[in-house]
Amino acid sequence: xxxxxxxxxxxxxxxxxxxxxxxxxxxxxxxxxxxxxxxxxxxxxxxxxxxxxxxxxxxxxxxxxxxxxxxxxxxxxxxxxxxxxxxxxxxxxxxxxxxxxxxxxxxxxxxxx
Amino acid sequence: xxxxxxxxxxxxxxxxxxxxxxxxxxxxxxxxxxxxxxxxxxxxxxxxxxxxxxxxxxxxxxxxxxxxxxxxxxxxxxxxxxxxxxxxxxxxxxxxxxxxxxxxxxxxxxx
Numbered sequence: 001x002x003x004x005x006x007x008x009x010x011x012x013x014x015x016x017x018x019x020x021x022x023x024x025x026x027x028x029x030x031x032x033x034x035x036x037x038x039x040x041x042x043x044x045x046x047x048x049x050x051x052x053x054x055x056x057x058x059x060x061x062x063x064x065x066x067x068x069x070x071x072x073x074x075x076x077x078x079x080x081x082x083x084x085x086x087x088x089x090x091x092x093x094x095x096x097x098x099x100x101x102x103x104x105x106x107x108x109x110x111x112x113x
Numbered sequence: 114x115x116x117x118x119x120x121x122x123x124x125x126x127x128x129x130x131x132x133x134x135x136x137x138x139x140x141x142x143x144x145x146x147x148x149x150x151x152x153x154x155x156x157x158x159x160x161x162x163x164x165x166x167x168x169x170x171x172x173x174x175x176x177x178x179x180x181x182x183x184x185x186x187x188x189x190x191x192x193x194x195x196x197x198x199x200x201x202x203x204x205x206x207x208x209x210x211x212x213x214x215x216x217x218x219x220x221x222x223x224x
Contacts, residue, residue, distance in 0.1 A: 004155075042117075042201060042214035043156075058211075090155050100144045100163075100205050102212060104155035 003027065004105035006091050011110045013085075021076045021108045023091030030095060032074035033102060036060060037088040046089075049074055078110060085112045119202050119215030126192055127223055134218040135186040136202035144205035145178050145185040146212065151198050159200075160187070192222050 004025045013019045023032065031050050035043040045058030049068040063082025068074055074093075078085045088109050092102040119136045126132055136145070144163055148156035160171050162178035162185060169176055175188045185204070189196055202215040 006155075040216070042119075042216045043212075044214075045211065048211065088153075092155075101146060101158050101161050102203075103158065104148075107153070107155045109153070 004091060004093055004103060006089075006105040006108050008108060009106065011108055013110070013112050015112055016080045018077055018079050019085075019110065021078070021089055021091075021110070023074045023076065023105060024072055025074075025091075025093045025105075026072060027093055027103065028071070029093035029103075030071070031093060032068065033092040033094075034058075034064070034066065034074070034076045035090040035092065037090060037107075043090060046076065085110060117202060117204055117213050117215040119218055121218060122216070123219040123221070125221045125223065128192060128194060130192055132189040132192055132196070132220060133186060134200060134202075135184060136204070136215045137184040138204060138213075139183065140204075140206055140213075141182045142185075142204035142206055142213075143182075145176070146203040146205070147174075147176050147185070147187045148201045148203065149198050150201060150217070156201055189220075192220075194222050194224065196220055197222050 007022045033048045034046040037043050044060050046064050047066040049055035055068050065077045090107045091105040094102040117136050117138050146161050147159045150156040160176040165182045166180050167178040173190045199217040199219050201217045203212040
């Protein structure tokens with residue numbers, strides 16, 4: 001079945017360590033996105049990519065980095081520079097310009113101890 | 114940043130009742146999307162709206178794209194326990210897909 005997978009579901013890291021969250025899609029979507037969700041809040045855009053080897057900062061990119069070497073994959077690295085990294089991270093994908101619906105993965109809950 | 118005002122913030126309703134929530138913005142949107150999120154899961158797309166005035170249904174769900182293009186509402190008829198969750202509106206101003214999200218409406222259904 002086509003879909004978006006994120007791994008792991010739960011992730012624990014010590015403060016000061018970088019950590020990479022995985023996002024893979026087999027929907028053949030060109031665009032991919034990373035969002036952060038904090039309790040009781042909506043989704044905030046971290047980074048997005050419209051095409052392979054290109055990505056743009058979203059509204060809260062500081063302390064995060066991404067790469068888009070393959071169409072199917074859009075990993076997010078939470079660096080030690082991110083001041084408050086504990087959150088629920090969601091990856092999404094879409095076919096921009098044609099269909100604007102974004103489809104989300106199941107999310108990764110990151111807890112920094 | 115976030116430009117959408119979603120209300121109400123939460124709703125406690127009895128099974129069988131209808132639910133209504135809305136999103137408003139100071140900006141004009143080209144697309145409105147409504148999502149439902151269960152605890153610990155990713156949002157699931159419920160309805161997509163593309164034209165001002167458009168009214169679209171998906172089972173017991175009905176959503177409308179406001180005439181002014183600055184608002185949208187979602188109705189759930191005859192609520193059931195599995196309707197529990199957080200409902201998000203999302204609006205699109207760009208052609209390529211950068212969504213703005215509302216803060217969500219928490220729906221709790223009691224038997």
